[in-house]
Amino acid sequence: MYKKLFIPGPVNVADDVLERLSTPMIGHRTKEASDLQRSIAKKMQKLMYTENTIMLSTSSGSGLMEGAVRSCTRKRAAVFSVGAFGDRWYKMAEANGVPADKFSSEWGKPTTPEMVDEVLSTGKYDLITITHNETSTGIMNPVEGIAEVVKKYPDVVFCLDTVSSMGGTKIEVDKLGVDICITSTQKCLGLPPGLAICSISEKALNAAKEVPNRGYYFDLLNLYNYIQKKDHQYPSTPSLPHMFALDYQLDKILEEGIENRFNRHKEMAEYVRAWANKHFKMFAEEKYASNTLTTVKNTKGISVSDLNKELGKRGFMISNGYGDLKEKTFRIAHMADTTLEEIKELLAIIEEILAL
Amino acid sequence: MYKKLFIPGPVNVADDVLERLSTPMIGHRTKEASDLQRSIAKKMQKLMYTENTIMLSTSSGSGLMEGAVRSCTRKRAAVFSVGAFGDRWYKMAEANGVPADKFSSEWGKPTTPEMVDEVLSTGKYDLITITHNETSTGIMNPVEGIAEVVKKYPDVVFCLDTVSSMGGTKIEVDKLGVDICITSTQKCLGLPPGLAICSISEKALNAAKEVPNRGYYFDLLNLYNYIQKKDHQYPSTPSLPHMFALDYQLDKILEEGIENRFNRHKEMAEYVRAWANKHFKMFAEEKYASNTLTTVKNTKGISVSDLNKELGKRGFMISNGYGDLKEKTFRIAHMADTTLEEIKELLAIIEEILAL
Structure with a gap:
C-alpha cells in the first residue's frame, strides 16, 4: 500500500525513526522536555556548523521563513527568487506589509553573487533572503559566492532557506555568515513533516529589537527570549513526537x-x-x-x-x-x-x- | 520511566493511537492526503456540532488564536480574559498591531453574559474572543449565555478558544453561533501536541476579506481558499503523523x-x-x-x-x-x-x- x-x-522515514514518534507523552514544562530540546539543539549545531542558537518551531518551514522576514526587516527586504519557494518568501513579505523587492532569476538559473552585489550596493536593503536549494527547479544556489558578497554589507541580515538541503549537503552557517538558517524535518533530515528548525545570530536578534509588530507565534525574538529564560522550553506546547524522533534521527545522522x-x-x-x-x-x-x-x-x-x-x-x-x-x-x-x-x-x- | x-x-495517549503516528509517509499532494484530511474534517464537524469548514494547522492552538484575531478584526477586538490564555490572546492582538481592549475577570471568576453585553453595546468592537475553558484557573465560562448576547450583535465575529474543552464537553458551535472555534490535539482529544484545528464561518471569512496584512501561515482566509481549491490539501506540508493519529482517534471517540x-x-x-x-x-x-x-x-x-x-x-x-x-x-x-x-x-x- x-x-x-x-x-x-515528505521522504521515506526509517521504521525505527517512525517508532520514536510513538514515545509516550511527557510534560512540556519538565526537565525531561528541556533536556530533549537542548540535546536536539546541540546536535543541530553540529550538523549546521554553527554556534548560533537553535530554535524549533511546530510548523512547516514556511512558518519560520515568514517569521524571519517579518521579525528582522527594518528598512526593506531583498528577496532573491529562483522558483516557487523564493516567490513564496516574497508573498510572505507582502502579506505582512514588510517592504520588499523581488529579484527573480529565470527558472533553471541561479541567483549569482553579482546579482546580490548589485542589489545590496544600492544601500536600500537591510535583509536578504536566499533559497539555497529550490525544489521547483532543482537549482542549488552558489551560497559560498553569495556569502562572500553579503559580508561586504555588515548591516544586512542574511536569511537562508535550506529546507530541502540541510542534512544533505554541507552548509557551514557560521563560516558563511548566515544570520537565520531555516530548515524542516521532512526533507534531507529524513523525518515526517511537522517541525521546522532555524539557527539565529546576534545580529538578527538585534535587528528584531528594532522592528514593531513582529506577531506572536513566529516572532523570532520572543521565541529566542523564551527559550533562553526557560532552558530550551517553548512558549506554546510543541510537537513532542517530532522532537523524540528528531533527537533519535540526529544520533543516526552523526553515526553515519x-x-x-x-x-x-x-x-x-x-x-x-x-x-x-x-x-x-x-x-x-x-x-x-x-x-x-x-x-x-x-x-x-x-x-x-x-x-x-x-x-x-x-x-x-x-x-x-x-x-x-x-x-x-x-x-x-x-x-x-x-x-x-x-x-x-x-x-x-x-x-x-x-x-x- | x-x-x-x-x-x-499533554495528556496520556493510548498506545494504539500513539502507534498511528508511526504510519509510513505519503505524498501531501496526493488523493490519499485529501481523503485523510477530508475524513478528519467530517468527523470534527460531528464532534463540534457544526457544518462550518474545518481547517487544520500544523502549530499549537496559539497559532490559530493569533490567526483569528489578526485575520478577522476590522475595527477593534474585545478580548475577554479569565486567566493566562485570555491574556495571551490580548498579547497576540497587540503583537500584530490589531486594535484591541482587554476585559479581565478576577482569576477564578468567569466572563459573564452581562460583561459581554455591556462591552459590545458600545458598538466599538467587531470581534470578540472568549476562552471557553481556562486551564490556569479551572474556569469554564458560561458560553450559552454569552452566545445569546453575542447574537444581538450580528456584525461581531465570535471567536472561542476551546483548546482545553473540545472533545470533553458539549460545544454546539452552530447553535451557539461561534464563528471561529479553535482547539488542539493535546487536551481532550487525547493526542500528542503538534496540530491545531478550527471551524470557520462565512461571516468570519467575509470579515477577513476586509482586513489587509493578514500574514501568510495563519491567514485564515488564505487557508480556507487553499483547502477549497485543493480538496482539503494545505498550503505547506502538514504534520502527517498527527493527521493519521487524529483520524484514528476520532473513530474511537465516535465509537465511545x-x-x-x-x-x-x-x-x-x-x-x-x-x-x-x-x-x-x-x-x-x-x-x-x-x-x-x-x-x-x-x-x-x-x-x-x-x-x-x-x-x-x-x-x-x-x-x-x-x-x-x-x-x-x-x-x-x-x-x-x-x-x-x-x-x-x-x-x-x-x-x-x-x-x-
Whole structure:
C-alpha cells in the first residue's frame, strides 16, 4: 500500500525513526522536555556548523521563513527568487506589509553573487533572503559566492532557506555568515513533516529589537527570549513526537558521519544527473544542479502522470513538475536516507516502463 | 520511566493511537492526503456540532488564536480574559498591531453574559474572543449565555478558544453561533501536541476579506481558499503523523459515543470537585468550575512541588498552579481518555502521600 517516495518531501522515514514518534507523552514544562530540546539543539549545531542558537518551531518551514522576514526587516527586504519557494518568501513579505523587492532569476538559473552585489550596493536593503536549494527547479544556489558578497554589507541580515538541503549537503552557517538558517524535518533530515528548525545570530536578534509588530507565534525574538529564560522550553506546547524522533534521527545522522552523508547525496545526484543527460536533459543549469533532487526536462514528451501511475503500481513515486512545469519536467528526489542502490532500482524501473 | 499525566496537556495517549503516528509517509499532494484530511474534517464537524469548514494547522492552538484575531478584526477586538490564555490572546492582538481592549475577570471568576453585553453595546468592537475553558484557573465560562448576547450583535465575529474543552464537553458551535472555534490535539482529544484545528464561518471569512496584512501561515482566509481549491490539501506540508493519529482517534471517540465521552468527563470532574471540597477548597467559583480540569486551592499549605515529586516516584504527575498561582493552587486534569478509576487511584495516592 505505501510507496517508496522519491519526491522532494515528505521522504521515506526509517521504521525505527517512525517508532520514536510513538514515545509516550511527557510534560512540556519538565526537565525531561528541556533536556530533549537542548540535546536536539546541540546536535543541530553540529550538523549546521554553527554556534548560533537553535530554535524549533511546530510548523512547516514556511512558518519560520515568514517569521524571519517579518521579525528582522527594518528598512526593506531583498528577496532573491529562483522558483516557487523564493516567490513564496516574497508573498510572505507582502502579506505582512514588510517592504520588499523581488529579484527573480529565470527558472533553471541561479541567483549569482553579482546579482546580490548589485542589489545590496544600492544601500536600500537591510535583509536578504536566499533559497539555497529550490525544489521547483532543482537549482542549488552558489551560497559560498553569495556569502562572500553579503559580508561586504555588515548591516544586512542574511536569511537562508535550506529546507530541502540541510542534512544533505554541507552548509557551514557560521563560516558563511548566515544570520537565520531555516530548515524542516521532512526533507534531507529524513523525518515526517511537522517541525521546522532555524539557527539565529546576534545580529538578527538585534535587528528584531528594532522592528514593531513582529506577531506572536513566529516572532523570532520572543521565541529566542523564551527559550533562553526557560532552558530550551517553548512558549506554546510543541510537537513532542517530532522532537523524540528528531533527537533519535540526529544520533543516526552523526553515526553515519555527516561528511559520509553529504557524499552519499552527491553520489546519488551524480548518478541521476548522468541518467537524465543520457535519456532526457537537465532542467537546471548543470553547474548549479542540486545535490538533493534533480529536475529532468521532459524532452521525450512522455506523460509524466502516466509514468507515475505505472511507478505507483510497482510501489514507487516520483514528482511531476511544479506548477507551470507540470508535464514539462519531472522531479526525482535523492535525499535523506535514500541509498544509491534504491536510486538505481528506481531508474531501472523507469527505463523499463518507458522502454528507454 | 513514563508517568501517567494528570496535567492539562499533554495528556496520556493510548498506545494504539500513539502507534498511528508511526504510519509510513505519503505524498501531501496526493488523493490519499485529501481523503485523510477530508475524513478528519467530517468527523470534527460531528464532534463540534457544526457544518462550518474545518481547517487544520500544523502549530499549537496559539497559532490559530493569533490567526483569528489578526485575520478577522476590522475595527477593534474585545478580548475577554479569565486567566493566562485570555491574556495571551490580548498579547497576540497587540503583537500584530490589531486594535484591541482587554476585559479581565478576577482569576477564578468567569466572563459573564452581562460583561459581554455591556462591552459590545458600545458598538466599538467587531470581534470578540472568549476562552471557553481556562486551564490556569479551572474556569469554564458560561458560553450559552454569552452566545445569546453575542447574537444581538450580528456584525461581531465570535471567536472561542476551546483548546482545553473540545472533545470533553458539549460545544454546539452552530447553535451557539461561534464563528471561529479553535482547539488542539493535546487536551481532550487525547493526542500528542503538534496540530491545531478550527471551524470557520462565512461571516468570519467575509470579515477577513476586509482586513489587509493578514500574514501568510495563519491567514485564515488564505487557508480556507487553499483547502477549497485543493480538496482539503494545505498550503505547506502538514504534520502527517498527527493527521493519521487524529483520524484514528476520532473513530474511537465516535465509537465511545460523544455524549458518553462528555458524561465521563462530567463524572470525573464531579468526583475531583467533591474531593477538593473535602480536603482543600476549589479555586474556581464552583458554578463555573471546569469539567476537564480542577484547580484546587492549597488551603493546607502543602508543598505542591514536593507532592508532585512523591507522585513522580509512584509514576503519576499533576500540575502546580499557573504563574502567580504556583504553590497557592494545584491542578488535576481529568480529560481525554482518562477514566474515573484512574482518577480515584490518583486521589487515593495523594491522600496517602499527604496523610489526609
